[in-house]
Structures are given as structure tokens and as C-alpha cells.
Amino acid sequence: MIYLQLFWSFFQIGLFSIGGGYAALPLIQTQVVQVHSWITMNEFNDLITISQMTPGPIAINSATFVGNQIAGLGGAIISTLGCIMPSCIIVSILAYLYFKYKNMTILQGILKGLRPAVVALIASAGLTIFITAIWGESIQWETTDITNACLFIMAMIMLRKFKADPTLTMISCGCLSVMIYLVF
Amino acid sequence: MNSFQTYRKLFASTFYLSAFTFGGGYVIVPLMKKKFVDELHWIEETEMLDLTAIAQSAPGAMAINASILIGYRIAGFIGAIVTILGTVLPPLIILSVISLFYQTFQSNQIVKIVLKGMQAGVAAVVIDVVYTMAKGIVSQKQLLPIIIMIISFIAGYFLSINVMYIILICGVFGAVNGFHEEKARKERS
Structure with a gap:
């Protein structure tokens, strides 16, 4: 029974979290803290912090975390399944339509309008990450993280000049950051 | 490449990307673009942008x-299942392990510093x-896409307009x- 409840709750979260990422947070909170009292508000805050520190979408992370707390690994798997099910169905339909009709004039027009917008949205996310990485909350001379600024420049050179693997670049930054911390 | 090898490559690629996608949704798109467009040449750049728009x-x-779309594009329905598994497993495994001892993990100084440093790499x-x-958009030398790009950026970054509206309006x-354009072409001919 608990499996069914977990599945249904996360199915709703998956279905109604439009816009992705943090747009899903209030929805998750309502389901797991208010409606079902599966975790406390404190645990929910911990969950957000952990989600920021670990890879993966926040909705999937919450599904795994809450499922684990309530019904063990089986619960985690069921909740995650519930969470991705709406995406699977809707995206499959969209994919089918896209590949079938992508040569239609009207769809070509729509996509031509969307491509530059997508680049802009990724750029916007990139700028936010860049500022957080180097300045934290707000851009001020005093809050500049010199280590991270150097790491950023190094990463940029690795990527553009030496065509380094992105994952390797990110890991190098993490390792160097610890080495600098331990040495100084 | 036979289909089994394709599935294996798809699974390995998405698993690897998902395990390193720190910092939310849009970070995985550049990583996927590097992997599937630049490295494996399975998808074209414009198609990658289309798939991103659909995913959004x-x-x-x-x-x-995004991984469902890429899996579907490369190897059909089974491909989509393979990429979903590849994308979901890393967070599922990592969070399951961490939820066992999350207090220690959260207050660990070294973990914090590694993650802080990785942010610089993610930004890059x-x-x-x-x-x-x-550069690809600008080099088409058409005014309209460039204007759309600039306005969308201002709308998203400075005005914090919901991404869904930006996608819808564009x-x-x-x-x-x-x-x-189609009408003008028909009238000319």
C-alpha cells in the first residue's frame, strides 16, 4: 500500500513540475511534508542541501531519499519510477511527433524560433553558475574567490585550447581545490 | 556498430554524464552536446537544440x-529505456548511499571544498x-535569430521570466x- 502511495505522489510531482529544477520544490514539499508527513521540514531542508551537493535532478533525488526513508530501497525505486513515468509518456509522444513531422514548414518555423532561445537559456544558467562559483551570493570585490577564479581560467584553457574532456576538467577542478586548501 | 554495442555505448555515456551533472537541468545539455554531437557524431548540433527545446x-x-529524446533518436524505444536507466541510476545509487549517513556527509569540510572547486569547472x-x-547562431548572418537570442537572454537572466513562457513565445x-516566409515564397513564385 505504501508503495502505491509513494508511486502516486511522485507521479504527480513528475507530472506537474513544469519548468524543471527548483520549480518542483514547492510541489515536492506539499506532497512529502504536508500531505503525507513522510519527512519533517528539517529533513526536507537537509534533502535540498544534499541535492545541491550531489548530481542528478532534485525530483529524482527527493524520490530516492524519501522512498529510502519510508520503505527502503524498494521504496526508492518505486518513487523514482513514479517520478519519471509522466516524463516518459509525454516526451515519447513529443519525440514521435517531432521525428515524424520535423520537415513540416510550421514545425520548422517553431524550431527556428526556439533554437536561439535555447542557447540563451543555457547561457543564462551558465552565467548564474559562473557568478555563484566565483562570487557566491553577490558580486563584490571582497567576496571574490581567487582560487575558483584561477580554477575557472585553467578549466577554460583545458577545454578550449586542449579540447579536454568536460568531466575530466570538472574533476581536476575539484581535486586542485582540495590540494590548494590542504597546502595553504 | 551492432545494436547491442549501441545500447551499451548509450548506457555508458548517459550513466557517466548523469553521475557528473552537478548544478541542475541545463548543465547536462552542454555535456550531452559534447558527447553526442562533438565526440560520437550521433546527433547534429541543430537537432540537439531542437531536442533541448522539446525536453524543456x-x-x-x-x-x-533530454536523455529519453536522445535514446529515442539514436536507438528507438529500447534506446530510450536504456538512456533512462543510465540517467536515473547514478542519482539513485548516490542518494541511497548518502541517505544512510547524510549528517556526516553534509558537514564534511573536504566534500564542501571539492564541490566548490568543481563549480568553477562546471561554469567553464x-x-x-x-x-x-x-557562435553558430551568429555565423548564420541572419538578424532574427540573433535578436531572439538576445531578448531571450535578457528575459531569462535579468527579468527572471519563467522559462516556459520564453519557450512558448519564441x-x-x-x-x-x-x-x-512561406507565404512570401509562394507569392514570388
């Missing part, structure tokens, strides 16, 4: 939606890909523009 328009997590990866993509605008 559907509900649910961006990373999941995203900016690198954005630069390449924006889509409608593109459709109307496409319709007019």
Missing part, C-alpha cells in the same frame, strides 16, 4: 527528458559550449514568422 517543454526533470564547461553554440513567434 515537457513536464519533469530536464536531464531525464557550460560557458565553453554556450560560446560555441552562440515558438509562437517562430511559427508566425515561418508562415509569413
Whole structure:
């Protein structure tokens, strides 16, 4: 029974979290803290912090975390399944339509309008990450993280000049950051 | 490459990307672009942008939606299942392990510093890909896409307008523009 409840709750979260990422947070909170009292508000805050520190979408992370707390690994798997099910169905339909009709004039027009917008949205996310990485909350001379600024420049050179693997670049930054911390 | 090898490659690629996607939805797109467009040449750059737009328009997590689309594009329905598994397993495993001892993990200084340093790397990866993509748009030497790109950026970054509205408006605008171009072409001929 608990499996069914977990599945249904996360199915709703998956279905109604439009816009992705943090747009899903209030929805998750309502389901797991208010409606079902599966975790406390404190645990929910911990969950957000952990989600920021670990890879993966926040909705999937919450599904795994809450499922684990309530019904063990089986619960985690069921909740995650519930969470991705709406995406699977809707995206499959969209994919089918896209590949079938992508040569239609009207769809070509729509996509031509969307491509530059997508680049802009990724750029916007990139700028936010860049500022957080180097300045934290707000851009001020005093809050500049010199280590991270150097790491950023190094990463940029690795990527553009030496065509380094992105994952390797990110890991190098993490390792160097610890080495600098331990040495100084 | 036979189909089994394709599935294996798809699974390995998405698993690897998902395990390193720190910082939310849009970070996985540049990583996917590097992997599937630049390295494996399985998808074209414009198609990658189309798939991103579709992933954004559907509900649910961006990373999941984008990997379903890529799996479907490369190896059909089974491909989509393979990429979903590849994308979901890393967070599922990592969070399951961490939820066992999350207090220690959260207060660990070394973990914090590694993650802080990795942020600089993530920023560089995203900016690198954005630069390449924006250059692609600008080099078409058409005014309209450049204007759409600039306005969308201002709307998203400075005005914090919901991404869904930006996608919707640009889509409608593109459709109307496409319709007019088509009409003009017909009248000329």
C-alpha cells in the first residue's frame, strides 16, 4: 500500500513540475511534508542541501531519499519510477511527433524560433553558475574567490585550447581545490 | 556498430554524464552536446537544440527528458529505456548511499571544498559550449535569430521570466514568422 502511495505522489510531482529544477520544490514539499508527513521540514531542508551537493535532478533525488526513508530501497525505486513515468509518456509522444513531422514548414518555423532561445537559456544558467562559483551570493570585490577564479581560467584553457574532456576538467577542478586548501 | 554495442555505448555515456551533472537541468545539455554531437557524431548540433527545446517543454526533470529524446533518436524505444536507466541510476545509487549517513556527509569540510572547486569547472564547461553554440547562431548572418537570442537572454537572466513562457513565445513567434516566409515564397513564385 505504501508503495502505491509513494508511486502516486511522485507521479504527480513528475507530472506537474513544469519548468524543471527548483520549480518542483514547492510541489515536492506539499506532497512529502504536508500531505503525507513522510519527512519533517528539517529533513526536507537537509534533502535540498544534499541535492545541491550531489548530481542528478532534485525530483529524482527527493524520490530516492524519501522512498529510502519510508520503505527502503524498494521504496526508492518505486518513487523514482513514479517520478519519471509522466516524463516518459509525454516526451515519447513529443519525440514521435517531432521525428515524424520535423520537415513540416510550421514545425520548422517553431524550431527556428526556439533554437536561439535555447542557447540563451543555457547561457543564462551558465552565467548564474559562473557568478555563484566565483562570487557566491553577490558580486563584490571582497567576496571574490581567487582560487575558483584561477580554477575557472585553467578549466577554460583545458577545454578550449586542449579540447579536454568536460568531466575530466570538472574533476581536476575539484581535486586542485582540495590540494590548494590542504597546502595553504 | 551492432545494436547491442549501441545500447551499451548509450548506457555508458548517459550513466557517466548523469553521475557528473552537478548544478541542475541545463548543465547536462552542454555535456550531452559534447558527447553526442562533438565526440560520437550521433546527433547534429541543430537537432540537439531542437531536442533541448522539446525536453524543456515537457513536464519533469530536464536531464531525464533530454536523455529519453536522445535514446529515442539514436536507438528507438529500447534506446530510450536504456538512456533512462543510465540517467536515473547514478542519482539513485548516490542518494541511497548518502541517505544512510547524510549528517556526516553534509558537514564534511573536504566534500564542501571539492564541490566548490568543481563549480568553477562546471561554469567553464557550460560557458565553453554556450560560446560555441552562440557562435553558430551568429555565423548564420541572419538578424532574427540573433535578436531572439538576445531578448531571450535578457528575459531569462535579468527579468527572471519563467522559462516556459520564453519557450512558448519564441515558438509562437517562430511559427508566425515561418508562415509569413512561406507565404512570401509562394507569392514570388
